[in-house]
Amino acid sequence: MLLQEKMRQAKLAPAERSVIDYLLLYPDAVKQVTIKQLADKTYVHPSTFIRVAKKLGFDGWLDLKSAYLEELDYINSHFGDIDANLPFSSNDSIMTIAQKLAKLEQTTIEDSLSLIHHNSLEHAKKLLHEANTIKIFGSNVNTLISRDFILKMRRLKKNVTISNIDGEQAYESVNTDEKTCVILISYTGENAMILKVAEILQTTGAKMIGITSIGDNKLTEAVDCVLNITTRERLYSKIANFTINTSICYLLDVLYAVVFAENYHHNLDQLIKIGTRFDTRPTTSAIIAEPKSSCS
Template identity: 55%
Template sequence: MLLREKMQGTAFSNAEQQLVDFILQNPEKLPHLTVQQLAQANFVHPSTLIRVAKKLGFNGWVSLKEAYLQEVHYLNDHFQTIDANLPFTASDGITTIAQKMAALEISTIEDTLALVDHDHLNQAKQLLLSCDPIKIFGSNANRLISQDFALKMNRISKQVSHCIPGEEAYEASCLATTGCGLLISYTGENQALLKIAKILQERQIPIITITSIGNNHLSQLATCPLRLTTRERLYSKIGNFSINKSICYLLDLLYACVFAENYTHNLNSLIEIGAAVDKRQTSLAIIAENTVETKLQYQDSFTPN
């Protein structure tokens, strides 16, 4: 749930509601008003700000203001020229559709990048490096998207697998305590995944979540929450374009961070394995391989002077 939605759905006193209405209608004024000025503008006592903040789950007014302004900034940034739900219209030709779909993907990645928190990303990287095995839990659609992530991770000797459909609770209950759960849910309110998260939490197994912004229940159970671009409605849309692209970007980012931890070894290992098992032929020089020269090139690139 977004903070502004929580404000709209929380029961306040008349004085508190007057303050909340002002906050919702005038976010651009908040950075420039002191507690006293904001209270005077709404004819309330300064303590009203603290009561509102605590009803919304914050320790004080400053933390509420910071969280609300961050949310407003996110919602007002990116996606200014394209609708994630209806990125093209019935009258658009194929060239226009191609351009709009490209714009949607670019906006999605920029939007997702803006949500990446350095500390959470680093924590997720450390968990993926130190935990074994890594088990992915998600809906059927998200399971398909994350298969490429599992494949790439397995190729650098990180044991990543998907749970068997219908066996999620059993697999969470049997997952080694040295392992880690990676849970993917757009809403963060999927009841089956919440059950999995609680099982993992009770067994003290770390949880990485990929979910929407806002204080959803799944992110509350996470050891390390990562945020998806949050622009699409549940079903009034053409397709899960921005959701899927955002998940792909975050999973590629996690893989890249893990790969970079042992860059030279991982790269040379992939080249050696590829040379041994990939026997595809090509008539294009630009994609043809020269395995010996390639390996020497990368070795030379990382040899200290």
């Protein structure tokens, strides 16, 4: 749930509600004025802002202000000239559709990058690098998206599996330990199966990375580390999961890349060595062909 929605739904006293109404109506004012000036504008005592912040789960007004401005900045950035749900219209030509989808994917990656925080990515890299086993849990297309990540990680000699058989997720969850890192993928962060897996994993000592939407949700609260998916699409009134799928692919590629970089030269040499020995695909393209020094 976005902070703005949480603010709208919170049960507050009349004076506290007036504060929220003002913040939602005049979001830009938050950047420019002090808490005393805001209190004067809303005809409440400054302490009201602190009470509101605590009721919304923050330590104080400055934490609420920072989170609110960060959310506003995210919502107002990128995607200004393209609709994630309906990126093209019925009147568009095929080349216009191709151009708009290219723009959509470029914007999605920029948007996803803006959601990555250094400390979270560093934490995720550490969990994956130190794990003896990596397991992925997702539903529907998320399990398909993950297969390329699994293939690449296995080439680095990482033991990565995915649980995609309905009814087996609980058994897979129980069979983990503190040397297992689990990646849980859910756009809403409220998927019942994923949350049940997270509940079981909390008892086994396994480490958890959550890939989910921005804002508060149950998955975010359950995992050790969160990476956020571009959060622009509605649940079903859309053409397809274009931005969700692109964002998940990008985040998984980033995770693979940062793990690869931990032993960059060793991993690269290993991939080239194996490719030289077993990749015998013919090509007539000079661009694709390997240099002779790599094939000798």
